[in-house]
Amino acid sequence: MIQLDDSPAMVTVGASLFADALTAQVATPLQVQWAPPVAGSEVDLAAVAADMRTHAATAESVRRLIATSPRWVDVVPAREALGLGSGEFLHAGPPVDWANASGPVRGALAGAMIYEGLAQNFEDAERIAAQGAISLAPCHSRSAVGPMAGVVSASMPVSVLEDGEDGRRAYCTLNEGLGKVLRYGAYAPEVIDRLRWLERVLGPLLSQTLRRRGPVDVRSLIAQALQMGDECHNRNRAATSLLLREITPDLLETGARSEDIVAAFRFINGNDHFFLNLSMPAGKLGADAGRDIPGSTMVVAMARNGTEFGIQVSGTGDQWFTAPAPSVKGLYFPGFGPEDAGLDIGDSTITETTGIGGFAMAAAPAIVLFVGGEVSDALDNTLRMYEITLTEHPSYKVPILGFRGTPTGIDATLVVRSGVLPSVNTGIAGREPGVGQVGAGLVVPPMSVFVDAVRALARRAEPRGALTAPGMKEPS
């Protein structure tokens, strides 16, 4: 029998067990690198490892990623920000043509053509697109990212995020809200009407607000939201709340029509995902900072178009490594089930690419109510990602892990070497055009895209140091 005086020693013991288990797992490097790499990739991994540029190049990629300071500076038409002309459209994920486009991408493209006055209805849009009369390109090829179908056309207002360090920019459309929305492939008149309101009212009003207020520090908002139960991909309730607090005073003082101000506040207030369209371009700015460093094995894009899942790696430039898009495991909205689900879609995986989203799930345990699973899964997902990442984010921290930084900067060779795939949270689009969102869940990327990326890195490797023992300097 244990006796207690005023200090509850026994309870502390119990709680220490908890703390110890947590500390042990957080602090101990799980030795998954002891496992054999994905079969067939040994030679490529060896070639990349023999590339003397790799270590420094990859370190430089992730250094640039975490040094990025994304600030929301303006909202302008895509025509102006991205140089999009009439008939030019961006979409999520790797390149795809109309013939191979998924239902949500076709629905969103049709909606965007109707919105731009290029088509009367879906059938009309389908006919025009099938004739090759529209031009398609990935958002990622224009410093942009788009959630779900990710369709951007010339008249749509886009948020401009600027890096406080070097002035680079990244872009994303305004979040349309929930229900039937273009990004989930819906194109009904209400969808088009909302796009017009975004263009004519909300976009200009936010532009006025930001010019009046000055830039919004998106990195700071993400950092705070991670301490408030968001992971800033599938849960953005805290971040959207904080964003409203940041911009409302200046919104109120724009001198705009009172009914427009109220409508703007109600619109953002009605959609907890509004902030996603800022966390995404914030990630894009960070990932792009780490691009195009020869020898770097850091992943700079993971993106899907509902047909293919693709990645890009710093050391291989704009080359996409793709595989068929996987399906998402998750929870469905009432009235929908797996048979209604499209395949994995959207550029929102830029969040996981840059240390938040599924990689920060431990900060957002309540998200399991939305995407399924247990609270321990949320912790596991984050802990596992330390195995395939290059650093811990200096600004994005997880309170429950003792304020450890989130696992940031995916190393393609670590993925192939360990067999551990990135953890991704995502929404689920209906498979047919016009349906909208049907659920949300978790998805596992295809391993082959990482294997292919490592192969491409191996082909570009400069094995000058192949005969040099590890730790020895090359002759200069």
Add this chain to the structure above:
Amino acid sequence: MIQLDDSPAMVTVGASLFADALTAQVATPLQVQWAPPVAGSEVDLAAVAADMRTHAATAESVRRLIATSPRWVDVVPAREALGLGSGEFLHAGPPVDWANASGPVRGALAGAMIYEGLAQNFEDAERIAAQGAISLAPCHSRSAVGPMAGVVSASMPVSVLEDGEDGRRAYCTLNEGLGKVLRYGAYAPEVIDRLRWLERVLGPLLSQTLRRRGPVDVRSLIAQALQMGDECHNRNRAATSLLLREITPDLLETGARSEDIVAAFRFINGNDHFFLNLSMPAGKLGADAGRDIPGSTMVVAMARNGTEFGIQVSGTGDQWFTAPAPSVKGLYFPGFGPEDAGLDIGDSTITETTGIGGFAMAAAPAIVLFVGGEVSDALDNTLRMYEITLTEHPSYKVPILGFRGTPTGIDATLVVRSGVLPSVNTGIAGREPGVGQVGAGLVVPPMSVFVDAVRALARRAEPRGALTAPGMKEPS
């Protein structure tokens, strides 16, 4: 050597260790009741245990507590809501007179007298008060609660919270913001000017907003904020954000002067603790629901006035059990240290009395940056409180504990029996009148007040069942 295929089994094992430790501690009743009770209290505990009313009475107290549905319905002058006349003042904690009042209470009373036009300055107020020309009563005696010094005077606007179930009401002043404020004993002209603005602008504007909007569901906001890193005593950032989202649309549509609307938004937006003055009366409504049930051992008030720490228990009516107020262990603002600190003060312990605050710290691990300690302390505090509480709150849940309800309804006999004292988060007031807040931290209530309460319960016990074996029914 463990080999991995696509599924990272080893990592899952590691994470299960964590999950198991968590589950074990959450699920296993730690057997602290095996420890001997506080010396000298055995006879009283036995007498209370022999009171056949106790079990049902205590269960009814906590049932009523958790059934309470607090809604913010209006903001009205204290004169009207609480029937306060000129020269009548409420204060935090158990009863105290001017001669024994702490520095912060004296400062706040002087400020309130200046604000009400009853005194010109501190010395003037001190003289008038020392003559016994003012009337003092605890907030708790008037269905009200007040943070820190907790001073309420007739002209101050107070929030009205109403129970959706039975229409009972509870009251609290509007939070004045940070820095030099009346509740921390400051009385400078800026403090008085702010009180006038609350009375003339913010109070009426919030009243208009609430009448236009209808009641705000405070229970729902607390429940959501606990999933967003707040514990709703010393951390209210999420709750204040959600509150702003709830009221701003109607605030904008009141038709009030635009500059007043902007000032109101900026004022609430500038103070993450604004919501505390709603979580406190929400707690008061719940605690009062459990009052005055003969035989009930549930604590219905824990409150401090900077001189004494006092509690009230359901079965002993309005009787206070008091002891000298303890000092707070915590973190100090720059330029301050323990030598500047007043003793424990305020009615904000109503949060811990009703299952949030320190009892919900596991939901708010980031709070350790404000009150000190490690993340594991936050978890420990909540886990330990299950030992002295009657139930788990059905609405207030902690995601990281697998959505377990917060430990709710303190049983005075469990405190004495186990030696486990309530965990309280709190602000630290400067010891001298006029200073303001100097820090924040954790405080441990004096055990003697619980011992005294159990003694009083024992004296009122009706040992009709003393000769009846446990489980046998009394003859009717």
